[in-house]
Amino acid sequence: MTDPQMIGHYRIVKLLGVGAMGKVHAALDTFLEREVAIKSLRAELTQDPDFVGRFRAEATSLAKLNHPNITTLYSPVLEGNDLYMVMELVNGRPLDEILRERGKPLGVKESLAVIAQAADGLAYAHQMGVIHRDIKPSNLMVADDGRIKIMDFGIARVRGSVRLTRAGTAVGTPLYMSPEQCRGGEGDERSDLYSLAVVLYEMLAGAPPFSGATEYDLTQAQIHAEAPPLVPRISGVTPELESAIMTALSKRPEQRFPNMRSFSDALGATALRIDASSIVRSAGHLVQDSTAERDVPTPEHMSTKLIALAKSRSATLVRRFKRLHPAAQGASLGVAAAALATLAFLALIEPSSPARDERQTRTDSGDGDHRPISRVNDEPLQPRGDCNSQFATRNDPLGCNWRQPSSSSSSASIYDLRAAMKDRGRWDIAFPLAQKLAESGDKEAQYHLATLYAKAPGRQNFSEAFNWFKKSAMQGYADAQASLGVMYKDGMTPDGRQDPTEALRWFQQAETQNNGRAQYWLGEAYEKGLAGLDVSRSKAEELYYKASLQDVPDAAEALQRIKRRRGRR
Known part of the structure; x- marks a missing residue:
């Protein structure tokens, strides 16, 4: 007699969810002794060629993809007339459930950390010729380790394949569908980009940009309506961030960003990629805690707010102008000129920043010890500090601490590099300094150059970041070794593959x-038994404790979690 709890050599453990097409169960692979997810098609749909074709199409799409931010397909299973997909089991919660339970917008940093990972996975899928076509919060899983996993490629399209839907038939979810999908078009990479922009808007504003009483009203809004502005009503959203979102929400695909990577770069999300899973941390973190609640906004001068508002509205006028018929563009130039004149006037009345006007040449350490401040291009920099991600915090992502001067032959210049690295506004100054020193073999400069390639807006290149981290790590620079470990852990290697052992x-x-930082990640490895390590909560506790003494983000929380588990035993 057939065991109803077995599908091939997979033992069903529990039901995870039920959808329109079928069910998803957690199961155990009895041969490899690993947990998996098994997706099955509803029995009555196995006789419908359209649904079977869609199910097979999802398997075909997933079979092409191997990326840390996309659920992995292990194998399809055909048992009698039943079709199954054996997939990676992701322990976590879907983003829509998190947003619903949270009941308020996410912070800007968490939102961009989610988007950075989703955009990375989608950029890879597009490169492999796969268009998702149904990006929405319920298809973005927030794993327990903070990683975002793109789910459900059920209506994905492989570029060049035979279409599964009739021409003129809309596919997707209306709340997140691009205008071309609403009209029944196939959609391309820019359709996924539009849908991801809708998801980002919802995370920041607490609701999607478009709504309607009926599905028809909603699709008409997607096709014709303009998204309400985010500046100044959403705290932390800059005119530049708003402009990137609104560009991605353009009604015509050719007016959006050309690809997912350029969208992520414009948002500033790519710069967060290396730390994105740490920023997200877990579904529980997004529900219970976020920078939107923790951080107290710095009071802004009224003229600063007015400038931001003017920039936002000017960008809106420019976007509207580009959509006009050429005959109507001339009549609109006067309006745009007036907005620019207002912006220029506000810029003139904005008081100068004290930090920029200060022309200090010395600083007091508090005990009468005066130290010179380094200068680059005759601009005062910060005191000689070392930016070390080991001590990173949310307000100081590079973790600037004090160290003894470097013993390298280029020590006079490394001070300028350290100071420039401390201020993100000076990263354009830091880059040529880091490049020159790194090429001379300075391991600390190699680490900073890698950090710039990983985080600096407009310069993101993870292959270069990986190579420079590795060069510095090979010379024994501990911060570079920890960062290189993160890149191997998260699959940010040149070939895009994770390597837990490395x-x-x-x-x-x-x-x-x-x-x-290495102590923190090693603690997690021992806590979860990663990379072949035996689970050892005592070892994990010891490592978390060491990391917490150095104020490593999340270490204290991990330590308390371990202690609570020990107390329950």
Whole structure:
């Protein structure tokens, strides 16, 4: 007699969810002894060629993809007339459930950390010729480790394949569908880009940009309506961020960004990619805690707010102008000129920033010890500090601490590099300094150059970041070893593959130098039994404790979590 709890050599453990097409169960692969998810098509739909074709299309799409931010297909299973997909089991919660439970917008940083990962996965899928066509919060899973996983490629289209839907038939979810999809078009990479922009808008504003009493009203809004502005009503949204979102929400695909990577760059999300999973951390973090609630906004001068508002409205006018018929554009130039004149006037009355006007040449350490401030291009920089991600915090992502001067032959210049790295506004100054020093073999400069390639807006290049982190790590620079481990862990390698064993090796090397960030990730590896390690909560607790002493973000929370579990035993 057939065991109803078995599908091939997979033992069903529990039901995870039910959808329109079928069910998803958690199961155990009895051969490899690993947890998996099994997606099945409803029995009555196995006789419908359209649904079977769609099910097979999803398997075909997923079979082409291998990326840390996309659920992995292990194998399809055909048992009798039943079709199954055996997939990676993602422990976490879908984004829509998190937003619903939270009941308020996410902070800008968390929102961009979600988008950075989703955009990375979609950019890879597009490169492989796969268009998702149904990007929405319920198809973005927030895993327990903070990683975003793109789910459900059920209506995905492989470029060049035979279409599964009739011409003129809309596919997708109306609340997130692009205008061309609403009209029944196939959609391309820019359709996924539009849908992801709708998701980002919803995370920031608490609701999608378009709504309607009926599905028809909603699709008409997607086709014709303009999204309400975010500046100044949403705290933390800059005119530049708003402009990037509104460009992605353009009604005509050719007016959007050309690809997912350029959208992510314009948002400033790509710069967060290396730390994105740490920023998100977990579904529970997004529900219970976020920078939107923790951070107290710095009071802004009224003229600063007016300038932001003027920039926002000027950008809106420019976008509207571009959509006009050429005959109507001339009549609109006067309006645009007036807005620009207002912006220029506000800029004139904005008081100068004290930090820029100050022309200090010395600083007091508090005990009468005066130290010179480094200068680049005759601009005062910060005191000689070392930007070290081991001590990163949310307000100071590079973690600037004090160190003894470098013993390298270029020590006089490394001070300028450290100071420039401390201020993101000076990263354009830091880049040529870092490049020159890194090419001379300075391991600290190599680490900073890698950081710039990973985080600096407009310069993101993860392959270059990986290569420079590795060069610095090979010379024994602990911060670079920890960062290289993160890149191996999260699959930000040149070939896009995760390598937990290499990640563990570099974390272990950095930990021998008492690197706090490596201690944190090693603690997680021991807590979860990653990369072949035996689970050891005592070892994890010890490592989390060491990391917490160095104020590594999340280490104290992880330590308390371990202690609570120990207390329950």
